Amino acid sequence: MASEVLAKPQMRGLLARCLRIHMVGAFLVSLGVAALCKLGMAEPRKKAYADFYRNYDPEKDFEETKKAGIFHSIK
Template sequence: MSLPKPVMRGLLAKRLRFHLPIAFGVAITTALLYKFAVTEPRKKAYANFYKHYDAVKEFKAMREAGIFESVRPAGK
């Protein structure tokens, strides 16, 4: 008893018809999950931070702490 020959003709097309929709589905699901789990909360966090951020106040605090070499502390 011999083994039957494998069917090679059209094998790639047959496998692509099965795997391509699955690959697209996984890719789209991953992209949507990343968008709503990472990107949107990050955008909200940045918006909230900059809503209350005062750059001048932050600059003055860093200047007083002596972080900048080229800027003298106020009052000197």
């Protein structure tokens, strides 16, 4: 019972092996987060800006702002 042999722990190269595994994992996670931000935030924002400016009339907006009295120097 006491004669069971335990496996020797890896002593050489342990840090390098662990760092290699963790670096690959961190790289994959960062790629996933970048793709999620691109598809989840950037693309909808670009679409919203495109939709807004498709029908935007700056002259009409200026006249509405002028009628509201926001510009004090314009009569």
